Amino acid sequence: MTFVWTESELTPEQSQAVREENSLMLVACPGSGKTRTLTYKIAYELSRLKGERQFIVALTYTNRAADEIRERIEGLGVDTSQLWIGTIHSFCLEWILKPYGLYEQGLAQGFRVIDSFEQEQILEELCRTQSGITYWDCGYYFNEQGYVLTCRDQNKHERLKAIFALYFRRLAENRQIDFELMLYYSSRLIQNQPFIVQILANIFPLILIDEYQDTKHIQYTTVASIVRAGAGQTKIFVVGDPNQAIFDSLGGFAMEVEQLRQLCGVPLTELALTENYRSTNRLISYFSHFNVAATNIIGASPDRAFSSNISYDMTLDRDQLETELVRLIRLYVGQGISPDQICILAPWWVLLAGVTRRLAAALPEYEFDGPGMVPFSRDIENFWYRLSRIGLTNSSPSQYVRRLRWAGQVIRDLENEGVDTAELSAKQLLRESNSIQIDQTDGLLYLGDYFDALMNRLNIDWKSYPLLSEHHTAFFDSSAARIDRLRREGTAYIAGIDFFRRVFRHRSGVTVNTIHGVKGGEFDVVIAYGMLQGMVPHFSDEAAGDGGVTAAKKLLYVIGSRARKHLHLISEQKRARGRYGVYSTTDVLLGLNFDYDIV
Amino acid sequence: MxxxxxxxxxxxxxxxxxxxxEKGVNTVIGENGSxxxxxxxxxxxxxxxxxxxxxxxxxxxxxxxxxxxxxxxxxxxxxxxxxxxxxxxxxxxxxxxxxxxxxxxxxxxxxxxxxxxxxxxxxxxxxxxxxxxxxxxxxxxxxxxxxxxxxxxxxxxxxxxxxxxxxxxxxxxxxxxxxxxxxxxxxxxxxxxxxxSITKEVSFTFIQALRDVVSEFYNNRTNPLLTLLKSKSGQIDQEQFQPIVERAQQMNAEIENLDDVRKVHEDIVETIHGAAGQTYSPSLLAIKSDLPDEADLLFQSLKLFVGEFDESHEGKIQELSLGGANLIFLTLKLLEFKYQHERQALANFLLIEEPEAHLHTHVQKTLFDRIGYEGAQIIYTTHSTHISEVSNISSVNIVGRNGTTCEAFQPSTGLTPEKIGNLQRYLDAVRSNLLFAKSVVLVEGDAEEILIPVMVKKVLGVSLDELGISLINIGSTGFTNVSVLFHQTRVRRRCAIITDLDAAFMNLEPQPDDSPDVVNYRAKLRRAQVSGAGRKASLDAHSAGNPWLQPFYAPHTFEVDFVACGNSEKVADSVDDVYSDPATRVTSIAELKSGDPAQFGKRVLTMANHEGKGWFAILLGKRIDERTTIPEYIRKAIIFAHGSFSTELMFSILKHRLAVNNQGWNPMPPVLHAFSQRLNEYRSGEIEFNAISEEARVALPDDQILAFLWDLA
Incomplete structure (x- = not known):
């Protein structure tokens, strides 16, 4: 039966997007119910699938987003067994590299995907072969022609190329690929073996891309070649906001509709979600100053007339920063705003680490939740990471469905490694897991014991399965290194089991995040500091033709559009730059004439 | 697919x-245990x-x-x-x-x-x-x-x-x-x-040998009729069905209103009230007719009634003969495939184990001949030679045991359609068990077909069957059409061809005193000799380089060479069966024992033609005993066809020859006794084949088995 919804569920412009029969590019302004529309679109199309042999593919920017969307669709009562949802990397791995890798010389003899920690280790080692190069210079991505260095300092490119020559050779010798190579090899495979896209086009009637503005060219062409092979049978649905394209340094960009139309070779409708249900009119009018894509935004929230506080502090000294943050947090909690509705943002994680620590000390009654505070390696392809999700969550009715799905995935992983799982069900795995009691306060030690105990109960000698062993080493090595680094930065408590458990718990407390990490989030109060030239915009973007104005605007647009009610920007003074200098205030903010509030 | x-x-x-x-029907044939x-x-x-x-x-x-x-x-x-x-x-x-x-x-x-x-x-x-x-x-x-x-x-x-x-x-x-x-x-x-999940993509049915089909009809899950109906009940036309629903409801009402039903109802209510009193009686009690008014429930009440053959009576499934029930079951299964095909199953596979267990041969033949195979690929196994003849040789796989391992052959690999056609027609015509044979000897006539098995059994003490050799009479010299089967890429079984070279057994030079008859006879022999040489050339070319196929030639003609190799006495003994004229008898015996091919050759052929070759062979067969000599070319053909002789087989052959040579002496002469002991040692592996061959030379001098041993060495 076709999935239906009522008028209270979707607005007319959302409904129109869901019902659109053609391929669609949907430009969604902040707070316009983008995820909701995507969710309903998937549910609607799932219910209209013709055969049991077809799959709908949804590509999300993070695995977390994939989980969330899947759960929402299941919440609508729609069967998701014919939905494949995940990141483009997982998609390439599952649907292209694993099944067709044998047609690619570099993959034919088997391959292993290394996680970012392993990549960092290799690159760090190779950087020692060249003077003046650090791991941080080693960003790269692939386009169809080859790899692109993201380091803006052209003088370093000669040396970086030497490093990457060694790096690729090293990976090839060990039959390893990193995340970028996954995209590269997928692209090669579908170019060299044209039947692959034909087969995939027959399996996928629809491919959706969430956050299309962060998609790389090679990703667009990979997806587009499947759509093109479908000759009208396969449709594409991309949704996102060009104003929030803040990953261009990694190669992400919002493709123009005409270019995508050409690439896919199908009729492509263009629609927009223009109604913002999140922010007040005052906030919208503020962040609209940073609109670089000329999109239309209409305030539609019931509270849109609320009088927001929007402040900009460009006089505060750097050493007064924590005091000011404490003041603001106390102020809003005092007004009845829940701590988890407050978000503190900065452009870089290094700016946040120390501040978070000091805030935690100054406000012991609140919890703080930050992205870099995950104490163990979050490599979604790692078997032990996947298992840790079960080990670190408690059995509860609200978590049951999710844990069941995780358990199912763990069983499939085991089966793939050749473990005999004929007798093992997801329920049984959870039951065994729930009955494990371990008295251990150190998080990593706890996980080690937990893994051993569970494998023991399931009668699986994991050490005799090479991939499980490799993953085990990778998981514990990278986690130990991570904890070590966090500890050096002064967050010793992060190694405790309580902190480990918090990772998968529903987020609570004050959110501390980077601008890039807060993607998609919304909060009553957003407080952002580090609004400094060289950070906003990033110093590497200052080399661009407009001196980084567009880059800075996009960052400010993302910051401003996170807030429901109040927004506070801080350009703290006297922050040291290099040995002698200090950072100056962000030019774009200096140039903006706005009637700020004083709070 | x-x-x-x-x-x-x-x-x-x-x-x-x-x-x-291949697409359609395929056969896997082979003996039991293969x-x-x-x-x-x-x-x-x-x-x-x-x-x-x-x-x-x-x-x-x-x-x-x-x-x-x-x-x-x-x-x-x-x-x-x-x-x-x-x-x-x-x-x-x-x-x-x-x-x-x-x-x-x-x-x-x-x-x-x-x-x-x-x-x-x-x-x-x-x-x-x-x-x-x-x-x-x-x-x-x-x-x-x-x-x-x-x-x-x-x-x-x-x-x-x-x-x-x-x-x-x-x-x-x-x-x-x-x-x-x-x-x-x-x-x-x-x-x-x-x-x-591959198994979910295709539909696959396996019908086991000796399945109890009748009980499957009674099981709701396995009843193929219900499966068919169920697949239809989802797509039923509501307009057509609505009147039926109404009638069902109406009938329910009418049944409930039958006087007798109402009477029973009233009586129940009354009795309960009488027994339990108003307070404790159920407040509502009704008799309702429960004729279903939903499609799938109604369909469940449908049963298949079948009248077997020309009986006018239609009976339930369990009244059918087992074969009949099987036929219905298979038919419904095939129909199920057709329905599934409509619902886009990727492919339908039907595996039937030994349909001879389910169906009468003739029914099988027509069933597999006529089914529209569009929707399903059928693979069945059989050990029946009858059913194998139904199948197209190009979709046949043969399994056969070869020692501890089993092998598979495809009899038509690499053959032209014309050759396949010839082979097919031959196999259809003779119902032969050629495809099941462990090894084969092909012969051209009745005489060989009748006498070779007798000779082998008498002389070697083991039958051709025990040797695993099938002797097939082609009835002509057209060996190539059939022997094409035996090849490295097709049936990897040894095949020996036994045929006559038809070389003349007398001087073909015309003599001055030749009568017109003799002139004709010489001419006839010459023609036969020429055509025999031609056949040899083509057979030799046909089998060249093929380790599985080898021709063996009688230098002249079977009967002539049978006499020539030392069996003139046997043939002479049967003269009386052929001729009644005393003078002819005497002449014939003299000619047969003359040792001159020109004389005994002509005589034995005259006798054979006089009686008909087959009948003459039957006459001769009565005379065959343990001391009859097997002609050399037949001996070699048997050895080739059988392949290597196991120790146990050699033991029993030599044991047989020992008994033949013993001639009833008791106790055994020392030389035979010693041989008997050596034979046991050979059997237990203490001495080698060469050693026992040497012993046989001493113990069984002049016995024809020495020639066998010589060939085997």
Missing amino acids: HISKLTLVNYRNFANADFHF GKSNVLRALRLLLDDNMVRASRRLDAEDFHRGLGSWKGHWIIIGVEFQEVSQDEAIQALFIHGTGVGQPEGLVERATYNLIFRPNKQIRMNLAALDSSDFDGMNAILDQVTIDDYETVFTGRSTADFSDPQTYMRIVGDVENATFSNEIEFPEIGARIPGTL
């Missing part, structure tokens, strides 16, 4: 076998959704016994599908897991394997060994248990595991302790993705 090939490597009684299948059931089981492991998952985890018992130790070896069960295409949406998911990409960017076939092999750790350890490191290999393999093995399913493989070179390159060479440094081989294909 259909299964085009099945490859079994190290699986049960197959060391290495390829089966080839592994037919294992062929079906292998297909089921790959394709049957009803097969328990656990059975796909194989066991040490599943390894081919001939391997010796299974440790380190792999079992591979692979199927190949043809008529697949990347363009067909319905096949897309299947092709995604199994389609073999061609260099020019097409997908035309798909492969799917079950591989049972040592786990990665073991394979890595073996790969790390140096070549010929036996100690290292044994140290690893000694520790291996069946729990160290894994089952993997792969698709799109291109490796031909039935090629021993390929097997050794990938699996390793356990004999020589040599293993590749690699442990991953793209040729073995990619793992089947978790999103694809």
Whole structure:
């Protein structure tokens, strides 16, 4: 039966997007119910699938987003067994590299995907072969022609190329690929073996891309070649906001509709979600100053007339920063705003680490939740990471469905490694897991014991399965290194089991995040500091033709559009730059004439 | 889409076998114990959704016994599908897991394997060994248990595991302790993705031998009629059905209102009130008619009534003969495929184990002849020669035992359609068990067909059957049409052809005193000689380079050479059966014993033609005994056809010759007694064949068995 919804569920412009029969590019302004529309679109199309042999593919920017969307669709009562949802990397791995890798010389003899920690280790080692190069210079991505260095300092490119020559050779010798190579090899495979896209086009009637503005060219062409092979049978649905394209340094960009139309070779409708249900009119009018894509935004929230506080502090000294943050947090909690509705943002994680620590000390009654505070390696392809999700969550009715799905995935992983799982069900795995009691306060030690105990109960000698062993080493090595680094930065408590458990718990407390990490989030109060030239915009973007104005605007647009009610920007003074200098205030903010509030 | 090939490597009684299948009906024929059931089981492991998952985890018992130790070896069960295409949406998911990409960017076939092999750790350890490191290999393999093995399913493989070179390159060479440094081989294909379940993609039905079909009709789950109806009840036309529903409801009401029903109802209510009183009685009690008014429930009440043959009575299934019930069952199953086909099942496979157990031969013949095979590929096994004749030779696989291992042959590989046609017509016509034979001797006439079995039994003490030799009378000299079967790429069974060279047995030079009859006779012999030489040239060319086929020629003609090799007495003894005239009898006996081919040759042929060759052979047959000499060319043909003689067989043949030579003496003469003892030693393996041959030369001088031994040495 076709999935239906009522008028209270979707607005007319959302409904129109869901019902659109053609391929669609949907430009969604902040707070316009983008995820909701995507969710309903998937549910609607799932219910209209013709055969049991077809799959709908949804590509999300993070695995977390994939989980969330899947759960929402299941919440609508729609069967998701014919939905494949995940990141483009997982998609390439599952649907292209694993099944067709044998047609690619570099993959034919088997391959292993290394996680970012392993990549960092290799690159760090190779950087020692060249003077003046650090791991941080080693960003790269692939386009169809080859790899692109993201380091803006052209003088370093000669040396970086030497490093990457060694790096690729090293990976090839060990039959390893990193995340970028996954995209590269997928692209090669579908170019060299044209039947692959034909087969995939027959399996996928629809491919959706969430956050299309962060998609790389090679990703667009990979997806587009499947759509093109479908000759009208396969449709594409991309949704996102060009104003929030803040990953261009990694190669992400919002493709123009005409270019995508050409690439896919199908009729492509263009629609927009223009109604913002999140922010007040005052906030919208503020962040609209940073609109670089000329999109239309209409305030539609019931509270849109609320009088927001929007402040900009460009006089505060750097050493007064924590005091000011404490003041603001106390102020809003005092007004009845829940701590988890407050978000503190900065452009870089290094700016946040120390501040978070000091805030935690100054406000012991609140919890703080930050992205870099995950104490163990979050490599979604790692078997032990996947298992840790079960080990670190408690059995509860609200978590049951999710844990069941995780358990199912763990069983499939085991089966793939050749473990005999004929007798093992997801329920049984959870039951065994729930009955494990371990008295251990150190998080990593706890996980080690937990893994051993569970494998023991399931009668699986994991050490005799090479991939499980490799993953085990990778998981514990990278986690130990991570904890070590966090500890050096002064967050010793992060190694405790309580902190480990918090990772998968529903987020609570004050959110501390980077601008890039807060993607998609919304909060009553957003407080952002580090609004400094060289950070906003990033110093590497200052080399661009407009001196980084567009880059800075996009960052400010993302910051401003996170807030429901109040927004506070801080350009703290006297922050040291290099040995002698200090950072100056962000030019774009200096140039903006706005009637700020004083709070 | 259909299964085009099945490859079994190290699986049960197959060391290495390829089966080839065509669209439509396919036959796997073979004697009992030749592994037919294992062929079906292998297909089921790959394709049957009803097969328990656990059975796909194989066991040490599943390894081919001939391997010796299974440790380190792999079992591979692979199927190949043809008529697949990347363009067909319905096949897309299947092709995604199994389609073999061609260099020019097409997908035309798909492969799917079950591989049972040592786990990665073991394979890595073996790969790390140096070549010929036996100690290292044994140290690893000694520790291996069946729990160290894994089952993997792969698709799109291109490796031909039935090629021993390929097997050794990938699996390793356990004999020589040599293993590749690699442990991953793209040729073995990619793992089947978790999103694809092959068994769910195809519909697969297995009909076991001796299945109790009647009880299946009574089980709601297995009743094929219900399955058919159920698939229709979902799409029922509401307009057509509404009146039926109304009538059902109306009938329910009418039944409830029948006077007798109402009376019973009133009586019940009254009795309860009387017994329990108003307070404790149920407040509502009704008798309702429960004729269902929903499509699927109504359909469940439908039953199949069948009148068998021309009976006017239609009876229930259980009243049918077993054969009749089976026929109905198979028919409904085939119809089920047709329905499923409409609902886009990727492919339908029907495996029938020994349909002779289900159906009468004639019914089988018509059933398999007439079914529209569009929707289903049928593979059945049989040991019946009757049914094998129904099947098209191009869709036949033969399984046969060869020592401990079983082999598969395709009788028509590489033959032109014309040759297949000839073979097919021959097999159809003679209902021969040619396809089942372990080895074959082809002869051209009745005389050979009648006398060779008798001679072999008498002289060697074992029958042709015991030797596993089928003697087939072609009834002409057209051997090539049939013998084309026996070839390295087709039926790998030995086939000896016994035929007459028809060389003249007398001087062909005309003599001055020749009568016109003699002139004619010489001319006739010359013509025969010329055509015989021509046949030899073509037969020799036909069998050249074929290790499975060899012609053996009677220098002249069977009857003539039978006399020539030392059986003139036997033939002379039968003169009285042929002639009644005393003078002719005397002349004939003198000629037969003359030792002059010109005389006995002409005489024996005259006698044979006089009686008819077949009847003459029957007359001769009565005279055949243990001392009849087997002509050399027949002896050699038998030896070739049988192949190597086992010790046990030699023992019993020599034992027989010993008894023949003993002539009833008791006690045995010392030389025979000594031979008897040596014979026992030979049997127990204490002495060799050459030694016992030497002993036989001493103990059985002049016995024709010495020539056998000489040929065998």
